[in-house]
Amino acid sequence: MSLTSYFMEATYLIASILFILALKKMSHPETARRGMFLAEGGMFAAIVGTLVGAHIVTWVWIIAGLALGSIIGAWMAISVPMTAMPQRTALSHAFGALAAALVGVGEFLVHANQMTVVTRGALGFEVMLGALTTTGSLIAAGKLQGVIAGKPVQFRGQNALNLLIFLSMAASFVYFFVHPEAVAFFYAMLGLAFVFGVMLVIPIGSADMPVVMSLLNSYAGLAAAATGFVLSNNVLIIAGTLDGFSGFILSVLMCKAMNRSITNVLFGGFGAVIAEATSDAGGVMREISLDDAAMQLAFANRVVFVPGYGLATAQAQHACRELGELLEGRGVSVKYAIHPVAGRMPGHMNVLLAEANVPYSSLYEMEQINPEFPSTDVAVVIGANDVVNPDARDNPKSLIAGMPILEVDRAKSVIVLKRGQGRGFSGLENPLFFKPCTTMLYGDAKSSLSHLAQAVQHV
Amino acid sequence: MNPAVLIASVYVFALAAFLGYQVISRVPPLLHTPLMSATNAISGISLIGSLVLAGAAVATPKAQLPAHILGFVAVTAATINVVGGFGITDRMLKMFGKRKPEANPAKEAAK
Numbered sequence: 001m002s003l004t005s006y007f008m009e010a011t012y013l014i015a016s017i018l019f020i021l022a023l024k025k026m027s028h029p030e031t032a033r034r035g036m037f038l039a040e041g042g043m044f045a046a047i048v049g050t051l052v053g054a055h056i057v058t059w060v061w062i063i064a065g066l067a068l069g070s071i072i073g074a075w076m077a078i079s080v081p082m083t084a085m086p087q088r089t090a091l092s093h094a095f096g097a098l099a100a101a102l103v104g105v106g107e108f109l110v111h112a113n114q115m116t117v118v119t120r121g122a123l124g125f126e127v128m129l130g131a132l133t134t135t136g137s138l139i140a141a142g143k144l145q146g147v148i149a150g151k152p153v154q155f156r157g158q159n160a161l162n163l164l165i166f167l168s169m170a171a172s173f174v175y176f177f178v179h180p181e182a183v184a185f186f187y188a189m190l191g192l193a194f195v196f197g198v199m200l201v202i203p204i205g206s207a208d209m210p211v212v213m214s215l216l217n218s219y220a221g222l223a224a225a226a227t228g229f230v231l232s233n234n235v236l237i238i239a240g241t242l243d244g245f246s247g248f249i250l251s252v253l254m255c256k257a258m259n260r261s262i263t264n265v266l267f268g269g270f271g272a273v274i275a276e277a278t279s280d281a282g283g284v285m286r287e288i289s290l291d292d293a294a295m296q297l298a299f300a301n302r303v304v305f306v307p308g309y310g311l312a313t314a315q316a317q318h319a320c321r322e323l324g325e326l327l328e329g330r331g332v333s334v335k336y337a338i339h340p341v342a343g344r345m346p347g348h349m350n351v352l353l354a355e356a357n358v359p360y361s362s363l364y365e366m367e368q369i370n371p372e373f374p375s376t377d378v379a380v381v382i383g384a385n386d387v388v389n390p391d392a393r394d395n396p397k398s399l400i401a402g403m404p405i406l407e408v409d410r411a412k413s414v415i416v417l418k419r420g421q422g423r424g425f426s427g428l429e430n431p432l433f434f435k436p437c438t439t440m441l442y443g444d445a446k447s448s449l450s451h452l453a454q455a456v457q458h459v
Numbered sequence: 460m461n462p463a464v465l466i467a468s469v470y471v472f473a474l475a476a477f478l479g480y481q482v483i484s485r486v487p488p489l490l491h492t493p494l495m496s497a498t499n500a501i502s503g504i505s506l507i508g509s510l511v512l513a514g515a516a517v518a519t520p521k522a523q524l525p526a527h528i529l530g531f532v533a534v535t536a537a538t539i540n541v542v543g544g545f546g547i548t549d550r551m552l553k554m555f556g557k558r559k560p561e562a563n564p565a566k567e568a569a570k
Contacts, residue, residue, distance in 0.1 A: 012507075019501050020478060026494055027485040033552040039501055040545050050507040056514035061531040065513055069538020076539065077546025085492060088547065092499050092540055099537035100505045106512040106529040109522045118465050217495050224502040225472065231508055232464050238475040243502035245479035246494060253488075340488055347491030354554040365488055 008053025011045040012235035018042030019239055023246075029360055046235055082355040083312045086344040087144035090213060093220045094137035100223035101130025101190070107230055108186055120180055122229035124173045127186075128193040129223035135197030137216050143206060144344055150206035158203060165196050204265065207386065209344040210254045211265045218247025250346050257340035257366075259392075259402040285421065288439035290448075293415050294455030297323075300377035302333045304369065306406055307349045308342050310383010310419070310445050317356035319449035320382060324358065326456050336362055337369040337379075337406050339387035370407050379411035381432075383418070383445050389430045399428060414438040417445050493551045500544025509533035 018038045025035025056062065080088045104127040115123070142148035169192035176185040204212050221243025228236030255262055288296075297303055305324065311317060324334045336358060342349045350363055364372075373379065381388055390409045391398040408414050409432050416433060418440060432438055441448055486494050513530025517523050 023482045026490055029490060029555040032490060033556050036497060036548055036552060043541055046504060046507055050510050054511045054515055057516045058514050058527060061513040061527045062510055062534060065531045065534025066538050069535040070542045073539040073542030074546060076543040080547065089496055092544055095536040096499060096503050096540040099509050099533040102529050102533035103505060103508040103512055106526050110517045110526050217499060221502045224505045227505050227508050229468055234471050236504055237468060237471050239501045239504040241472055241475035242479040243498040245476050246483045246498040249483050250491060345492060346495060347488060350489045351492045351551055360489055360555055363489060
């Protein structure tokens with residue numbers, strides 16, 4: 001082994017350690033940012049190490065790729081608004097997975113003849129995971145951005161067709177595994193994986209996106225780890241595994257927060273059977289005027305804001321913080337209750353509120369805030385629906401029965417900010433809206449909140 | 460890949476999985492979005508595989524140009540992932556790190 005190779009391996013070891021330290025520092029918001037500097041340093045070291053130690057002969061492709069990627073990446077990092085974070089992350093998963101898949105194809109082109117059985121196996125996983133994550137993430141990003149309809153796309157025999165695609169892909173892999181000279185089967189596997197990624201994500205509704213995002217995160221990581229096995233490169237295995245497991249842990253947390261299994265999310269097609277299953281809660285929704293709502297808030301002791309995806313679509317996070325600060329100025333205690341699956345990806349609401357300068361000490365998790373609702377004067381629900389639906393707790397026949405909820409219905413009064421009288425994306429009836437303690441404030445969340453803030457000032 | 464290397468790789472994989480589980484389960488839900496974008500940026504480490512593909516010489520001359528082109532696209536995609544991922548993670552974490560001494564005007568007024 002030459003000196004430069006030792007240098008390269010040393011940078012990989014350093015990078016691995018720095019990545020782990022970085023994730024360890026993620027356990028607290030005060031240290032997280034410094035942690036990421038470590039990870040960036042590790043990445044830089046690994047890149048330099050590779051360029052020095054990997055016997056590079058042609059630089060033009062490398063420089064072009066690095067330059068183009070940096071420009072696009074930097075542009076994305078600077079220009080993406082916080083409300084668009086889910087689709088940006090999905091796009092990013094697609095790029096990472098595409099890189100893994102292409103490295104796999106390149107490895108196949110270059111070394112097809114001298115591959116051992118183990119390498120072929122790892123290569124198959126790398127290419128399949130990479131390809132299906134690429135198209136799956138692109139579809140997810142399209143749905144989140146609204147380019148593709150967010151509604152689940154379903155048709156008869158869908159699961160059978162998906163199974164057929166999956167089995168053909170698996171069969172191509174096995175054939176290639178046994179007969180490495182069968183080039184066509186390798187490319188068939190690649191193509192089928194691209195198709196399978198699309199099929200996997202189109203039947204999933206927008207409300208289930210937090211789970212899908214986490215799963216795609218996990219697949220992208222595992223594809224990178226498989227690349228590590230193909231190239232016998234430990235830093236790839238370590239970084240990929242960390243990513244894969246982080247995605248996996250998040251998927252499990254998200255599923256728990258919806259009381260559903262991963263199979264149910266992937267193959268259940270939420271949103272299709274709902275029309276018949278909804279019980280008519282009956283009763284009337286009572287509307288409240290802006291001034292009355294402002295009065296209630298201004299004279300409350302404790303107010304809890306419950307943001308949902310509606311806050312993101314209306315870009316109402318700043319208006320929400322302004323109202324919160326005005327209330328705090330009057331001596332009202334203001335807290336924010338965050339459900340784990342509020343929004344479209346894990347932690348979505350936290351990021352939006354942090355962007356609006358809400359201090360993270362005011363953000364409360366479900367378990368922390370639920371015991372406080374009975375002593376809360378006003379709970380303000382902003383564009384959230386299923387996560388505050390008491391049916392999940394009280395009605396065992398409900399489609400979301402058993403899903404842990406924010407128990408806003410236990411508050412002394414509830415003001416629901418909602419665009420209109422419709423049922424929201426899941427189509428489920430929400431008995432909360434008909435409770436005697438609940439009043440509805442219709443309109444765009446952003447303008448409602450800023451009008452509320454004005455009204456509070458005049459109280 | 461010879462058996463000894465494979466076994467070592469499986470060890471690395473298993474230990475990394477265990478360590479990842481330990482470290483990541485301690486990340487609070489508050490930071491789950493930055494966590495996802497950070498791990499995503501870190502897994503952009505497949506960039507180093509792409510660099511080799513884009514720049515190294517290959518034994519079969521016929522495969523040289525296709526390898527470079529695939530490598531170029533892979534380098535671009537992975538760099539977007541790394542630069543964009545770290546950039547956006549930093550933007551988010553900067554927001555979380557912000558201290559707000561004047562966060563509670565009521566308390567200030569009481570002093």
